Amino acid sequence: MLNRYRSWVLGIGMSCGVVCSAPAGMVLIENADGYTLNRKQQLVQFDAMAFDEQGKIRAVGHARALRKQFPTASHIDLQGKTVLPGLIDAHGHIMGLGVSALQLALRSTEDLQQAQRAIADYAARFPQKQWILGGEWNQANWKLERFPSAQDIDAVVRDRPVWLSRVDGHAAWANSKAMQQAGISRETPDPTGGKIERDEYGNPTGIFIDSAMELIDKVLPTATEAENRQALDTALQIIRQSGLTSVHDAGVSAPADYLFREYAKAGRLTVRVYGMIGGVGEFFDSIAAQGPFSSDADRYTLRAVKLFADGALGSRGAALLAPYSDAPQVSGLLFKSQQEMNAMVRKAAQQHYQVNVHAIGDAGNRQILDAFAALPASLRTELRNRIEHAQVVSPEDIPRFRTLGIIPSMQPTHATSDMNMAESRVGPQRIRGAYAWRSFLQQGSRIACGSDFPVESSNPFWGIYAAVTRQDMQGQPRNGWYSGQVMTVKEAFRCFTLDAAYAAHQENILGSLETGKWADFIVIDRNIFRIPARQIYQTQVLETWVAGQRVYRTGTSTAGSAEVSGTR
Known part of the structure; x- marks a missing residue:
């Protein structure tokens, strides 16, 4: 099993280059089993969609009407296959x-x-x-x-x-x-x-x-530019095969920023990248002087900052308000004092960069909520700041996300990977505020879902499955782990599409298939709204389209998924 992931990554490429298909003129896809959300967050079905040669959607609806509206369009018959908006991973690397x-x-x-x-x-x-x-x-x-x-x-x-x-x-x-x-x-x-x-x-x-x-x-050999290019090319291949059309990159470095800009300009960036600058040091200072950036055609956007409050639960580095239940001498680590964190958050926000902070433990989450509370309310509203992971949160702090306008950016597969370890770390009381998706949704928070790849698989259907079942792929535990926190399929779909787009200030251009938005969509081998929930993780991506260009196609369902299981 050791090499299954690597053989999939390196063994299944595209036989037609980076862009498989770039249709000229108006294109009409029809005979689709299509689903999207509208601006009222209602689930809408369609069987046809028209998009122009710029890659913008012109209409979504039914084939008969769209054929009349666009009589000269090229036609693509999808033979009843399911079409969804391109999925968005709100936290990856x-x-x-x-x-x-x-x-x-x-x-x-x-x-x-x-x-x-x-x-x-x-x-x-x-x-x-x-x-x-x-x-x-x-x-x-x-x-x-x-x-x-x-x-x-x-x-x-x-x-x-x-x-x-x-x-x-x-x-x-x-x-x-x-x-x-x-x-x-x-x-x-x-x-x-x-x-x-x-x-x-x-x-x-x-x-x-x-x-x-x-x-x-600090003593490792520095990666060469050729090695960085190989890494980016490999990542883009994995991502488009996963059905992701947009990724929020949680910690962009100077070398990565250089390549993202170059690839975007050359038309080689086959996924949209919403970048978070790693920290507020020298690289941020040099970038912030120019202001937030967005490339042509919205392929690469750099308008956020990524900070860290604490470590991770598995290594007991997550900062807890009380000691670990399984290691009473340890409470984890806060990386910065409250004063230092407040200053870092303020520095980024005052330059009008969205501030997204990694926080796993309840002490880490509280520190960041306090830092955001210290900002002027106008900046909080404007920036849609986020807490990345929001993993173990004191129940009394959950409502503060809503009142402060902070987006919980969460990764469903973290719960199913951590479930054999998490309760032993924090005990039966604190666990009730952990991986608490339903608690956030009930209060009206919009969750941006991601995977934290490569920590977890980049396959978004594994994330949807985890969100809906809170089970591993063997269906355990039988009724789901703390099943009161599950999402519905529609909610999980929304957090990987429209709400993830909202978390990047991109809900008017991405996240759903609506007139005027980019034609970013995927074709999959089954209808996730009709199949039993236990089958969702088996979904295979047949085609991935970005801005009306097909960037991935497979004629079979042989594309596998990363082998990820167990605790972190």
Whole structure:
């Protein structure tokens, strides 16, 4: 199972180049089993849609009327297949997706011994690599009652440095050679916002949490431009096969921004990118001087900032108001003081950039809500600021999202990946404010759904399935995990379409199939509104269209999905 994801990514490409089809003139698709939302968020059915050569929708409705309205249009018969608006992932990492697909992946390993064999095999297959990089490991899936150690890697690779990130991206695992190259010793202090795991004698074990990862990251070889291009090309291929036509990239770096602009200008960006600048440092200062950016045809937009409040639940880096239930000596880590966070939020907001902050724990979420509360109300309303993940929230803080106008940007598959671990971390009381989609929806919050790929699969139908069932793909638990928080299919569809577009200030151009909007749509192999919920994750994307151009097509249903399961 280890290489299933990688073989799908690299083995199923498009046989017709980056753009499979770019019809000239007016195009009329008909004989479709189409669904979209209207501006009242009602589900609307249609069997035909017309779009022009600029890629804008001219009409949606029924074939008989549209044939009369557009008598010279080219016709595409979809033979009854289901058509949906292109799905939007409101939180992903595009370059990270491409990089992870090209590096060592341990996601599917079932125990430490299998992981060690995979590391040794990868090192043998790539003797020219100076560093062995990759990750996606999860000690919870290995049933390991501890973090792995440097000695565990040393047993199979000790001549080259090895650096492997945890599945949540908030911890990483080094061998002794990597620590040696970074100058890590017993005397190395824990950095602010991070932790070096140590043994009983105070020696580093090889596990670095949150900002402590930077101690190793700073000595890694810098990726070349050619490597960055390969990563982007790989990510774009995965994304269009997934049925995503837009991604909110949560942490755009300077090299990524350069490539996104170039690809957008050259017509090579086959997914729309809504970018969040990583932090408010020098890169933000250089970009903010020019103001928010949007390319021609809305392919690339840069008008948001991504900040971090805390770490992740799986590595116990998420900041909690009270100690972890399964580790009473630990409460997680807030990366910044309240004063520092308020200043960072204010700096971005005053430049009219939407502020989107990673917050997992209830203390992290409260800190960010307080930071947003300190902003002038006009900026909150204008910017539609967001909390990314909003994963464990004190029940008394949930209404504050609504009163402060903060969008909860949430990832449904996090719940089904975390459900075997989350309650042990926070206990039976706090868990009731965790992954609380129904609580947010009932108060009128608009949830922007995503995946956090490559932490989870980029397949949005896995996300819809998780939102609707709160079960794993074996249908467990039988009635769903805290099933009172499930979404309906329509609600899950909305959070991956219109509400995700709203969270990017793009609801007037994306998120639904309506006159005047971009013709971003997908053709799938089944009707998700009619099939049993347990089958939703099996949905296959047959075609992906962006601005009236087909960027992906498969003649079969062989395109697979990332192998993602278990806890984080």
